Amino acid sequence: MKTLYVEGDTFLHRLSPRAKLLGLAMASLFLFVIHSPVVLVVAAMFGCIVYASLRLGWRQSWLRLRPILLTIAVVALFTLVLNGQHDALVVVTRLTALALLAAAVTATTSTGDFIDEITRLAMPLERLGLVRAADIGLSIGLVIRFVPEILSRYQAIRDAHSARGLKVRPLTLAVPLIILTLKNADEIAAAIDARGIRAQK
Amino acid sequence: MTTRDLVLAALFAAIIVALGLVPPIMLGFIPVPITAQSLGVMLAGVILGAKRGGFAVLLVLLLVAIGLPVLSGGRGGLATFASPTAGYLVGWFFAAVVTGYCSERFVDRSQNGLVQITGFFLAALLGGVVVDHALGILYLAYVTGTGLATAFIGDLSFVPGDVLKAMIAALAGRAVMVGYPLLPQRA
Known part of the structure; x- marks a missing residue:
């Protein structure tokens, strides 16, 4: 099985897995609290910049993002027809920003790092005797x-x-x-x- | 959890991953592919019961989260959980637990075959269709703001396929129980 991790030495690669996961969690909270289209457009552009900083190339990026972008496009189309332009813009920008940030974390964190981080996160559960x-x-x-x-x-x-x-x-x-x-x-x-x-x- | 339970859950997680390599069928242009993987989720509950079945599905979700392309069509990574249809994915865990719990309650080794199949079918229907779809609809409606009714109508087109899968899960669950019983018994 090939992982979605890409070797590299960008800023995101060097950041610790915990920092990236915490950042992603904060970003998703922030994105769902915000309803202003202007802020969300900025957030989506920020997502693009973060993803572009990985320098994966157009083809590679498209192949990786295609399934989720298609899903977002279809949902946005439905929203446009049913709820109008404003809501559709909010949905597209919010989900695109989130998807790009999440994909960037996935591409820069190796499976081993993730397993270590999950093991560490599970330690409190171990103390409770759950796992x-x-x-x-x-x-x-x-x-x-x-x-x-x-x-x-x-x-x-x-x-x-x-x-x-x-x-x-x-x-x-x-x-x-x-x-x-x-x-x-x-x-x-x-x-x-x-x-x-x-x-x- | 004993080592055997752990291994059983891991092996079932591997079966669910393998089922994802069967190509998904897209129905119309509603963005949820029909996959054999949701059949695997029902099977996990029906065959392993609530605890081990739930753990097996949790393992699959964990593999998705750490960036392995284990979902059908080679999807994976944290972005999958950012998708508007993530409710169905997270719902898998609850589906397996509910299916497993109901199977342990409804089905007994001393019953005759037809009763067992009906019990498994109801369990898979409750977990794999009612619980999973309810969570999927709730999250889709929340994310898109289209309202529950619209999300429900969009969801309806997937119900027949999943009912069929519940039927297959019931028949397979009973056949596996006859060949190699694993389901924990509960009074």
Whole structure:
């Protein structure tokens, strides 16, 4: 799996993940409190400047932002038809600013940094006895490790279908895929415990 | 949570991610793609129950947040949570928990097959359709200021697809329970 992180050495890359996440949270609060189109246009332009400072190039930026910009455009179109120009402008500028800032944080923070930050954020929860902070990193690693495995199993089940001349249906595909995958859980859990990865206390 | 529960949740999260690689279908020009991933969310609740199913979906959302393109169509990153349709995405967690909780309540291993399938169907319907769509509509209406009624009408076109998915989740959930029972039992 390729992450959306881009290597680089811009100002945002050097900023600590916590500062970026806090900044993004503040920005989203601010954007939803503000209703003045002028301020929001300035905010959207600020978002553009921040995103442009990553120097990803037009093509790369468009590929990354296309899905969310399309969604915003459609919602804005609906708002324009139903509520008029003023509301549509507010919706477009607010969501575009937020999307650009969020995409900039994603592009400048590596997966490892994010996991470290989430583990640290989960520490208070650990003290309350809700989760073990170290489990979060472990589970994320497990998911990333097993996606390719599941895809190859999916392909094998498809092949088995065509070898027997059966049509592929959601049910006949999903059920063996799930049972085959979850049956591994005992072995994986035993392997984790045998290595003492979760053995604290 | 035992190590086995943790692994089960992680494996299911991986299944949900894998389901996202099936290309999404866009219905008309309403901006919510129909994906097999929401089927995965219902399945997580139906098969793993509230706690582990909820954790599995939480893991997927976490992967989205840390910038992995794990949603259908290669979407991901924090910008996804800034989208007007983010309510449906965050709603997945509550959908899995509600579906799981209802499944644990409604379905018992001693019931006959038809009762089990009906129980799973109702659970998936409550969680995956009622709860998820309610949260999606609320957030869409809040963000766009178009009002609940408009957001509700826009949402309606996705209901048939998701009801169908609840049906598939119910049949698959019962088949998995027969083959490899995992659902915690609750009185």
